[in-house]
Amino acid sequence: MTRDVHAEPVLATTRIQGDILPGLLKKNELLLFFRIDSAADFLPFLKGLPITSMETVLDQRAEVADRRTRGVTxxxxxxxxxxxFTFTGLTKLGVAGLSGAPGLAEFEAGMAARQAVLDDPDPTHWRSVGPERHADGVFVLAGASRAEIDDTIALHLAPAGANGWTVVREEAGVVRPDPVHGHEHFGYADGVSQPGVRGTTPDGSILTPSVDADDRPEQGALGQDLLWPGEFVLGYPGQDPQLGETDPDFARPGPLSVPPVPFMDQGSFLVFRRLAQKVPEFDASVKALAKQTTGADAVSAELLGAQLVGRWKSGAALELSPVKDDLSLAEGTPRENDFEFGDDREGARCPWAAHVRKAYPRDDVRHTTTPSELEVAHAEAFTQTHRMMRRGIAYGPELSHAEALSGHTTQQRGLLFLCYVSSIAEQFEFVQQAWVDAQDFPQVGSGADPIIGQPHPGTLPFLGAAPFSEDPTNKPQLDVAHFVTMEGGDYFFAPALDAIQSL
Known part of the structure; x- marks a missing residue:
């Protein structure tokens, strides 16, 4: 089978906002959450903003790539x-037909109202946006430096009061320095397994080229499955969860991702969550838990940390290198995602509840370790309908040696989690509820995701691995404390550029 690029949709790159599919270039990011005080003043201001399109981002990325080939750094x-915008923000701007429209129940309710579904902490205690700091919208500002971001604010967003809006909360993110560039504060490579996207630009360029078009036309980079763009942008075909039976390469498009209202065509839902991390406490706990492992499968703290995450700090997948780190498989190498879990059905190499396995189970089959080929195909097709385009960034200072020595967090740090989806319920909420927090997924006895499972009193059960013996009866049952706390968030919608102009 070869990839038929001509059958893939032409993406409206001048209409789609730039952060959704290619992602804004950034080393710094500022999220300005705002309230609309006067729609009459805000609307003309909004229409005059130079919103960065997908086309602009692709041009920027092409320029960066060209410079690198010429040795310009x-x-x-x-x-x-x-x-x-939140539901209330779009309502203030006069978008018609939102209330009661199919597929908008979660968006209309907002994240705080979905607390029970998501197992989130009490919203009245959130530090960031939520019931106590309600936002009508968010400006996502990105740049190489904070100075570049502040320049954008001075040129285009100021003064807020004269343009009918007020800042209610700021969240500033920064990419961590080399050699942990792109890693979250626990030290692990973050955002490694982004999906590829089918489709071309109007000039015929392929959005996600296949690096091995002859043998793996269904993938972009090795192990990076190509998904139909309707999983992330409304108005395009999405994945078909039934394709596993007849087309295991997912080459045929699924149903159209229909906009709930016409205004939402070419737009995407944005999920934001502030996730606070207690780094020295996590490090101390990993060392203590490692000492609880015994016998042939006793592990070091470094290996146990990798088992909690499912990757070594370098980004190398535990599935490919279960007992020691391997920099030839690390983040940025061709094989960083070149794996499935089919050769490790019992979770002897990578624990069933490891974060990367929970959040993206690949070809795992729920509640069976001896699936048929058809069951595997169905499971993988189903999994691909729940992917997200993640755009997270770290916040807060680097861990100080004083904190490390004391074992206690004194400065706030963590992850600003952002993702784009075409369905809040079927993508973000499904993953959080049915996979991350479910202690019987993928298999009975797995335990909850030890990284982003939310929240359980006391400790979380976690069934470890047996990487040396590969004997599933040797897997340790550990109790893992909670070191990531959700501190606020909400659901937003990023409209198309022409939809903004139509308001």
């Missing part, structure tokens, strides 16, 4: 500005 100016 200096950063280019690439300021990014996107915008998204």
């Amino acid at each position: 200096a950063l280019i100016p690439a300021p990014g500005l996107n915008v998204a």
Whole structure:
């Protein structure tokens, strides 16, 4: 089978906001959550903003790639500005037909009202946006430096009061320095397994080229499955969960991702969550838990940490290198995602509840370790309908040696989690509820995700691995404390650029 690029949709790159599919270039990011005080003043201001399109981001990325081939490493100016709105924000702007529209129940309710579904902490205690700091929208500002972001604010967003809006909360993110560039504060490579996206630009360029078009036309990079764009942008075909039986390569498009209201065509839902991390406490706990493992499968703290995450700190997948790190498989190498879990059905190499296995189970089959080929195909097709385009970034200072020595967090740090989806319920909420928090997924006795499972009193049960003996009866049952706390968030919608102009 070969990849038929001509059968893939032409993406409206001048209409789609830039952060959704290619992602804004950034080393710094500022989220300005705002309230609309006067729609009459805000609307003309909004229409005059230079919102960064997908086309602009692709041009910026092409320029960066060209410079790298010529050995030029200096950063280019690439300021990014996107915008998204809550249900109340769109209502204030006069978008018609939202209330009661199919597929908008979660968006209309907002994240705080979905607390029970998501197992989130009490919203009245959230530090970030939520019931106590309600936002009508968010400006997503990105750049190579905070100075570049502040320049965008000065040129285009100020003064807020004269343009009918007020800042209710700021969240500032920064990419961590080399050699942990792109890693979250526990030290692990983050955002490694982003999906590829089918489709071409209007000039015929392929959005996600296949690096091995002859043998793996269904993939972009090795192990990076190509998904139909309707999983992330409304108005395009999405994945078909039934394809596993007849087309295991997922080459045929699924149903159209229909916009709930016409205004939402070419737009995407944005999920935001502030996730606070207690780094020295996590490190101390990992060392203590490692000492609880005994016998042939006793592990070091480094290996146990990798088992909790499912990857070594380098980004190398535990599935490919279960007993020691392997930099040839690390983040940025061709094989960083070149694996499934089919050769490790019993979770002897990578624990069933490891974070990367929970959040993206690949070809795992629920509640069976001896699935048929058809069951595997069905499971993998189903999994691909629940993917998310993640755009998270770390916040807060680097861990100080004083904190490390004391074992106690004194400065706030963590992850600003952002993702784009075409269905809040079937993508973000499903993953959080049915996979991450479910202690029987993928198999009975797995335990909850030890990284982002939310929240359980006391400790979380976690069934470890047996990487040396590969004997599933040797897997340790551990109790893992909770070191990531959700501190606020909400659901937003990022409209198309022409939809903004239509308001």
